[in-house]
Amino acid sequence: MLDAPRNDLDSFWMPFSANRGFKQAPRMLARAEGMYYYTPEGREVLDGTAGLWCVNAGHGRREITEAIQRQAAVMDFAPSFNMGHPIAFEAAAAVAGFLPDALPRVFFTNSGSESADTALKIALAYHRARGQGQRVRLVGRERGYHGVGFGGMSVGGIGPNRRQFGASLPYVDHLPHTHLPAQNAFTRGQPEHGADLADALDSLVALHGADTIAAVMVEPVAGSTGVLIPPKAYLQRLRAICDKHGILLIFDEVITGFGRLGASFAAERFGVMPDIMTMAKGLTNAAVPMGAVAVREDVYRGIVEGAPAGIELFHGYTYSGHPLASAAAIAAIGLQRSEDLPGRAAAIEDYWQDAAHHLAKTPGVVDVRNLGLVAGVELAPRPGAPTARAMAVMQRCFDDGVLVRTTGDIVALSPPLIIERPQVDRLFETLDRAIRAEAA
Ligand SMILES: Cc1ncc(COP(=O)(O)O)c(C=O)c1O
Secondary structure (H helix, E strand, O other), rough: OOOOOOOOOOOOOOOOOOOHHHHHOOOOOOOEEEEEEEEEOOEEEEEEOHHHHHHOOOOOEEEEEEHHHHHHOOOOOOOOOOOOOOHHHHHHHHHHHOOOOOOOEEEEEEOOOHHHHHHHHHHHHHHHHHHOOOOOOEEEEEEOOOOOOOHHHOOOOOHHHHOOOOOOOOOHHHHHHHHHHHHHOOOOOOOOOOOOOHHHHHHHHHOHHHHHHHEEEEEEOOOOOOOOOOOOHHHHHHHHHHHHHOOEEEEEEOOOOOOOOOOOOHHHHHHHOOEEEEEEEHOOOOOOOOOEEEHHHHHHHHHHHHOOOOOOOOOOOOOOOHHHHHHHHHHHHHHHHHHOOOHHHHHHHHHHHHHHHHHHOOOEEEEEEEEEEEEEEEEEEEEEOOOOOHHHHHHHHHHHOOEEEOOOEEEOOOOOOOOOOHHHHHHHHHHHHHHHHOOO
């Protein structure tokens, strides 16, 4: 006989979580609307993180919910392997229409991690299709996060995410990260120093030969390792070096896409166009999981037109272009347009920046950095107890009705793009109180 279902916290092995600590003192969110979460007891919590950088249009958007409901009633699922369903094509067209013109072809995945691995595989397949199959080397960057698949993990540059799992992909190198606190601390917007760090790619070319390198993948703004804003001219320099050597440039726009930086994508904000772009999160406003990879026309053609008859790319997911996710993506992109969410983020950016930099005077704060509707507030670690201060600050904020996220000793803020000035004030005032309380 089957055991009765257990109604407790034990069964769910929580991802990227301190399971033991959480289960002794859970923080639960039961409902969400607009800028707010609500705990099971009904306590309001201002969302300072758009969930996990994903609910850009705010929570519980009726337009998205109804689109999902309508689609669920019409057709729950149909395969995309050698079969089609109209809404997946509509969704791809909607994504392509929102993207820069240079990236017209869209491959669907279900997450940012799958998008990262898909982008890397497309880069390798592209070179092989044009007779350069020796280009197998992939280059990432220290402190980069590209999800948790073996590709993204290997190209990513976060020690703890890699160390636990032994072997990662071979033929992977890393550029240095761009975090230079000695020169750039408390910069508003893009830092002045560090463009030359892109030249490390030239050094890798000198070491290995350009004809062995397939692609470089970077986050335009790194989020997961604590909000690293690219130095002025850094991305332009990376682009130029890639061009010089025929290396594909992949932007991981999983968090920077869909308005976060006050433009549709970081590529537009920085005026630097990648050859391949990954996205997820804001694509569906997180209402249904979905990711995507967009590529240049010639990357698509290189793989598809050059292949013998039959399947051209031996890659894809059962749920690529899932009908419910497609419906959510179309509706979410509709909101991006109708409410000009990128424009809203741009309009409040200066206010946000000033509010963030007020914390420069708060004891224990060693750096504040920001761009678009993103801010990172770095705290001095407690001696012998790294991350403890930030975790305590996060808990205090939560108890005080504000959700913030921490990574290491950095508090990372990325609210829904519909945030208004009084909510910006509340967010930073609450954070200020919490940091002061944990200053000792
Ligand atoms: C830049 C970047 N890439 C990839 C991912 C992985 O996305 P997912 O958790 O949907 O697999 C994330 C998640 O935070 C991210 O920030």
